Amino acid sequence: MRQTTLSVALEVKPESYDHLSSLLDKLREKRSADPSGGTGPFADFLTRVPAVHFMSLSVYPGFDYDPLFVIEANFDGAPGPFWGQLESAIGPELRSMLRCCKRPLDNDGPLFDSIAAPDARAPIAPYLERRSLTPTVFHHGNRGMTRDRILAEHKLFEATRVELRCANHEGPNPYRVLTPRQIHAKLRAAVHPDFAWLDQPPPTRIPLAENIGDWVRLISFIVAAVFVLSIPGLFLSLAMPWERYLILLVVVFIGIAMLLKRIGVALPGTEIATKFSFLKFFFSQLVPLLLFVAGYLVVAVAIGTPLSMLATARNFDAAWHGMVTWLLWGLAGAPVVIAGIVLWLRVIERRDASQDAPPVDPVMLREMARREDWIPQNHMGSLVLIKPGILRMILIRAGHRLLGLVLRIQARSGYLGSMRTIHFAHWAMVNNKSRLMFFSNFDQTWESYLDDFIEKAHAGLTLAWCCGVGFPPTRFLVKDGASHGRQFKEWARHSMTVSRFWYSAYKDLTAEQIERNFRIAIGLRKRTLSDKDAALWINDL
Amino acid sequence: MSALTSSDVLRPGPTGFKALIQRLVMALMPSFFTFLRRWKPVMKLGNNYLTSRYDDVREVFATDPAFGVIYKPHLDVIMGGQPFFLGMADTDQYRHDTDAMRKVVRPEDLPVLAVRTEALGEAIVAGAGGRIDVVDTLVRRVTFTMLGDYLGVPDPPGGDLRVWGTRLFEFQFVDQGNDPALRKEVDEIAPALRLHIQNEIARRRIEPGKDDILSRCLALQAQGDAAYTDDFIRTSLMGFIVGGPPQPPMVVPQAMEQLLRRPEALAEARAAARADDDERLRRYVLEAMRFDPLAPGLPRVALTDWTLGTGTSHAATIPAGAQVLAAFASAMMDPRRVANPRVFDPNRPASDYMHFGFGLHECFGRHINAATLHLMLKPLLKQPNLRRAAGKAGRLSKNGPFAERLVVTYG
Known part of the structure; x- marks a missing residue:
């Protein structure tokens, strides 16, 4: 199934910035009371929004523009059903948030009125659908893997760990003396009763x-x-x-x-x-x-x-x-x-002017740091002004378009350069294409994530971001730029805001682990493996 | 024969050409809705409007200040003029009455009702000798027995609660044309049922007996809670009898028919039943119901001029006084909000379903439905070699909107 990445960016009434921030914090603090939704933060998302992989709600403070409320969503399937599911899950909260936003001056004004009026009850999904932005570039680390498949294959992986660990409590582990083919056969026989789907052919990741x-x-x-x-x-x-x-x-x-x-x-x-x-x-x-x-x-x-x-x-x-x-x-x-x-x-x-010491609000930095590194994944959202000029505008659009198309061909295994740390990332233009947003849901810490990019994919990173005002000095769109590591990181941090609400449907899984689970599942779907295939396959166990 | 002593749960349905037309209309309805959703999402027919898209149906249900229910005139006939919350707008009395009934219809009852439902179904299936009519012998008997017992309303002396309840349901929810023959029967049944419940109230006040909704109401009345007058208790119980048990015999056999049409889904539902995985089975039945829900839609009346879908390309203003049919059957098939609607997928999110309405008048018994509907079929699904009976009996037949017969064999 195809995954969709999109964002909705809405201008906020300046006087409602604090109220909107508090609404986002309240939503984050909300805990599931529904026993069928499991336990833990936002657990009922699993049942009520089964399409979602990652989602964030952020509000950017206003300096050059009024504050901006951004909904970033990465999900399975088409946008329509997703918005319907989201409204069902947090519709009243979203409506309160939308009431903090400015009425659009274009043709969407009446639609906004119908959902944001004091006693409005019209569905908000059509408005969110209408205001959705198409990313200029996006990348999916585990392309073609639906959320349910990721969760199911991880469950299978955990079952294999249990079987390998507990096959014989009182004596030597029987798996140690088997050939790879025998290991495959024995492991498959052990887990098969609980995973009937192993008999079904695997869905094609890229049809x-x-x-x-x-x-x-x-x-x-x-x-x-x-x-x-x-x-x-x-x-x-x-x-x-x-x-x-x-x-x-x-x-x-x-x-x-x-x-x-x-x-x-x-x-x-x-x-x-x-x-x-x-x-x-x-x-x-x-x-x-x-x-x-x-x-x-x-x-x-x-x-x-x-x-x-x-x-x-x-x-x-x-x-x-x-x-x-x-x-x-x-x-x-x-x-x-x-x-x-x-x-x-x-x-x-x-x-071009580059910013050597971009100011970072210490309070906001603390808030960002407080929310980072609780799980193996992290989230970042950034918003920058785009440099002016007709040539630049043409090159940004053409460059992003080309980068996006090339990524769809080249980064199918999830690797960007030699890295596989991104689950979902995208760039999108807002405010009549005068600002550029970037969102990423990635593994490891923010520092190591950017370090990886600076070392291994700085050309692509520079191409995508060099149009930002204050970006480190760049040559020919791809040279230098992000390679100015310290300066680039300060610039990136300066452009970020607090991820006030962030949801991951599989918070313990890295992109690498998802691929590992996928390979194990593919092997176990087969009744037998050749010696060569089995020898390769057991490397993932 | 008097309607009070009749044993025919359903009145004779149309025959001949009229029946053929009725079947044809029902068969073509999904395609008609597909057409409407695409080309005429809000269709005007005289002073009637039909909404078919998910968002519009939801807006009609959610905007109760603009779209009121139309049930009051018939409810007044049934209840003898006593108010019942189904016919009310979002008033203080509505909140008061629904709150009062929520005090006695409690969440902790659900597991007990589930056990009773399954046990009743098991007994009926075991005694049916390998051939059973899902509509009448199984679901209707289970529903009326279980809910009658839960509410504290037994069969009336000399009468059949299944007949009385279903006839009043037909009058309340189906009879838009004010059929005089039906009205004649209702004029007999409604006072008799009111008297029957009133007699039960009097009897139970002296002999409280088992724990049920009636005994809980009387206990609160005895404690001096002013909400629980005899009129209120009688009207509420009567409303539950009229609005509740007649529905499962319509929708559950329809779900069974849909499962029988899909051998793979049926096999998986049966596997869930055999594994006692009730939650999984519930999802299969709920999804099967989506392909043939209780009704095409629910009626509302516009209380003020209202523009549906404001700001969209299909926005339409509905004048005050117009009647609106919010086609929830179509909404559940709208690909704009429901992913792959034509695919049978038991893992759908709750937002894909609108079986029990939405908003102010969402079915009061929805939690009971969620806890019991699938369990009515569970004992049957557990049976080996479950299949349709030979001939026409093995295909679901309908009498108007009512499921009439679906015979299956097993063993």
Whole structure:
């Protein structure tokens, strides 16, 4: 089943900020009184909102804007049923919170009135649905694993631990003398009576249609990007003789390259040594890039040839030949356009202001620290202003879109670089796309989580966040930036707020453990394993 | 024959072409609702409105100041003019009366009722000789016996509580056309039932007997609690008899029919019954009921001009005085709020169900229903080789909105 990640960001009436914060604290303190909901904080969420994996409710104080109330939700299936379940679980509390928010000035005003009026009883789900934001980038650490499956497979894992530990209390453990295949067979026989679902085929984590959809979206984006980048060349090639067009491209490219060489170096004191090299990256991606360009040519020729025949009354051969030639001339201009954009970007980057010592409210810092590190998982939410400028806005949107699409293809096993510590994370833009939110539900401490990213995935992190006002100095969207570890962490902390209400449906499980449980369950679903497979499989026990 | 001595629980249903049309309408209703949810979520038919989406149905039920119940005129006939909270708005008297009854209908009774229900079902199934009508022989007998005993209202002398209760239920909840023949029977039964309960009150005041709702009311009356007048006790017990036990024989056999249509779900429900996993069995029965609930919807009357779905693309203003049918059967199949509604999934959250209404007039006996409905089927589901009886008897037949017959065999 597909997982959904989204957020709802609502402006808060400034005078209601404290009241809203207290409502969130009250909700957090609420304990389940329903015996069917288990025990512990928010236990009844398990039965009343069975779709939810992680959820948070936060309120950001207002400095440049009025305070912002954000509902972050990560759940199984479509949003509609989730909002219905959430309303059923905490509807009255949410309605009180929504009453602290400002009435939208757009077309959603009447809908807001219908749910927030003093004696309003209309369902709040339609309003939350209407105000939902689609993430610009999101990542799912255990993609395709429904909450119920995660819980069921962990129960199975615990049963295997009990069986392995208690197989023979009074003598030597019988499992020690068995071959891997025999261990599998004996363990399966022991746990099978309590886990009838082991006989069922495992649900596909990424169904074929979803897989195809991921690839189609990525290919479409790249084809569209190649087309956009080749537009200047397409027009110029029509207006100029080809010899002069070629000379113009070469001259402009050399000029830009020389300028880039001069201003591409880091500003004094801002360079961080990195192994990342654009040239190496370019050559490593050359084959797929050529394939994408070839794909672009095929698509563009297929669309353009009939249009050309219609517009010019040429025959097929002439139209086809002319179209291919024209598109190739357009493609020839693309590197120059890219170089020009990079130059423009670098000029802007050199003028960017970064914040060396972002202020952090000590009271809020204490509140954050008080809520962190109680379980193996933690939560962070951040909100930053986006740097101004048309180029930056285009690059942020295109960069986020590309990053999101690539993550859907590359991070399917949950690994980002060499890390697998994120359950659900996403970025989304708010306030008419002038601010960027980031939410992450991750394993380990906040410090080690960011350290991991700084060391192992700083390029991606910088790409996603370098548009934030005050972000450490960055080069070419991906260099330096988050590699300024201390400065980056201070900047990130400054942008965070207290996670006043945070819910995890499986608070003791790390993303790594969920995958381990998955592998054990996959093995136990099979009646027998080969020697080779069994030898690999027992590594997880 | 007098209605008082009749043994026919249901009045003769339509036959011939009328019956065919009725069956056709019932069969096409799910598709009709699908169409309405998509194209006309709030449909106007004269001065009547039909709401089919989950959110709108919920809004109608929740907004009781704007959408009142329409039960009072018929309740006045049944209760002889005495007020019963089912017909009231959210007034002080409503709160007073429901609070008073909650003092005597207690949560700790539920396990006892569950045990009694299962035991009654077991005895009936054991004595049925391997062939049983789920509607009348099993569910109706279990329900009226269990609830009559719990309330302290036995069968009237010379009469049958199942007949009286079901007839009054039909008048109260089904008879929108004011059928004169039905009214004639009600005019006989209602005073007789009131007298019967009043006689029981008098008898039990002298001989309190066992612990039940009537004895608890009389005990509080004896302690000087002014809420528990004879009129209040009689009216409340009568309201429970009319609104309570006639419903399980409608909906529980319908759930059984839905299980029989789904061999895999039936096998899992039977496994839960055999394992005495009552919570799991409850989920199967509740989910089966979603595919054929008690009724398509519940009526309300607009007390003021009200715009349903304000701010949405299908917002519709309903004028004061218009009648609204909140189609909870459709709401439970609305994919906008219910995940994969056509899939039989016993693990659904509570929010996917609206079997017992919602808001002010959510069924008073919903906790009793949750504790007992599945247990009426449990003894049957435990039986080996459970299957439909051959022929038409093995398929659920209906008489109007009432389940009429569903015969299964076992052993």
